Amino acid sequence: MTNKYSHKIFVPYRVCPIGAHIDHQLGITSGFAINKGIDMRYNVTLDGTFEIITDSFTNKANFNLDSIPSISGEWYDYLIGTIKVLKENYNIHNGIKAHIKKTLPIGGLASSSAVVLCYLLALTQANDIYLENSDLINLVVKVENKYLNTKVGILDPSSEVYAKKDNLLSIDPLTKKYRLIKSSKDLNFEICLIYSGLTRSLPYTNYNIRVDECKVTAFLINSYLQNKPIEYEKAFLRNYSYDSFLQIKRHLPENFTKRTEHYFSELKRVKQALELYKQGDIENFGKIVSASGTSSIKNYETGSYQLEYLHNLVPNLNGVYGGRFCGAGFNGYYMALINPLHKEEIERKVEEKYLSLYPQVKNDFGIYFCNTSDGVKYLRKKF
Secondary structure (H helix, E strand, C coil): CCCCCCEEEEEEEEECCCCCCCHHHCCCEEEEEEEEEEEEEEEEECCCEEEEEECCEEEEEEEEHHHCCCCCCCCCHHHHHHHHHHHCCCCCCCEEEEEEEECCCCCCCCHHHHHHHHHHHHHHHHCCCCCCHHHHHHHHHHHHHHHCCCCCCCHHHHHHHHCCCCEEEEEECCCCEEEEEECCCCCCCEEEEEECCCCCCHHHCCHHHHHHHHHHHHHHHHHHCCCCCCCHHHCCHHHCCHHHHHHHHHHCCHHHHHHHHHHHHHHHHHHHHHHHHHHCCHHHHHHHHHHHHHHHHHCCCCCCHHHHHHHHHHHHCCCEEEEEECCCCCCCEEEEEECHHHHHHHHHHHHHHHHHHCHHHCCCCEEEEECEECCCCCCCCCC
16 A cells, blocks of 8 residues: 555455355344455545556556446456446546555455445545445445345445444344344454465355245245245245245255255354353354354355365364354355464464365465454545
C-alpha cells in the first residue's frame, strides 16, 4: 500500500463454525468475523473512471462508467456487478481509483462478499449515497445472485457487517434478525486456518447444484402436503418440518435425501452450539463443529480429497477443540478452533503430514492463526 490514496477501508473475512450450507434454505446459521481480510485504499475520480489494481492479479480493471465491461470471468467481475446493482436505484457519477490487498489467499472465507462490501462502501461514499447495514447486506447478496450466478444467502455479508469480537453471531435469514452471543466465560481459543494450497471460485463448482437439490426437495414436500402451489424460487426447507420430509423421503433420489438430512441435522447442531458457546463450553462446542464438518462431507457431499484428509487429521490433534472446512468446501481452507498453547505443535504436525501426502502444493500451502474481530468499520454520513 502506498500513501497516494486518501481513503481506506478494511473488511474482515468470516468463518462459519456451525450452520454450514443452510442459510440459502433460510436456516439459522452463525459466523465469526476474523482479524484478516481485505484492505482497500482509494481516491474518488470525478470523471467516472475506474482503475483498480490488486496484489493478487497482474492485470488491472480500467474502464469508465460510459463503457462498463460485461461479466467475463475476470477478477473484477465483482466490481462490475456492484456498479450495475447500484445503478439500478442510485445516481452513480463518480468512480474510484483503488489498490486492493488481501491479507490471506482466497478460498472459503467469504472473500467475494468482502470485496463487494469494499466496492459498495467506496462507491456510496464517492457518490454521496447513504445505506443502512441491512441495505449493504441485501446488495451484496444481489450482486452475487444476479451478476455472479452464485446462489448464496446472507451469512457472509451479515458476518462481515454485524460481527463483534469474542461474540458468536447468530443469523436468522428468514427474519433477517441477528443475535450476538457472548460467552459466560473467558474462552481460550484461536482460529487456525489451514490453506490447502488449492483455490476455487464458487460459480465454477457444484455449489449451485447443491442449493437446487435442497430447493427441489422443499418444492416436492409442498406438493406432497397439497399446500397452495408455490413458485420454485420461493421453496425453502425452512418452511417444512422434518416429519414432513420423512413422509416423502422414500420417493426421493438418494442425493436429495442426503442434502436434506444435512439441513435438518445442522439446524439441531446450531441450536446446541449456540447454547454451548453461551455457557463457555468450548470443548463440546468444538465437537459439534467437527460433527458439522462430517455431515458436510457425508451428507452434503462437498469438500475435496485434501480437505477430507485434513478433517480426518486435525480434530484428533492435541489442542484442537474441533474443525471443519470453510465455505462450500471445494478446496480452499480448513478451519480449526484451537488452544493457543498448542499452536506450534499443531502447525508442525499438520505441515509435516499434509505436505508428505501433497508435496506439489508446498509453495502455496499455508497455516495462519487469527482471532475473532468486529465487523467492518466505516463512517457513512447520512445526507
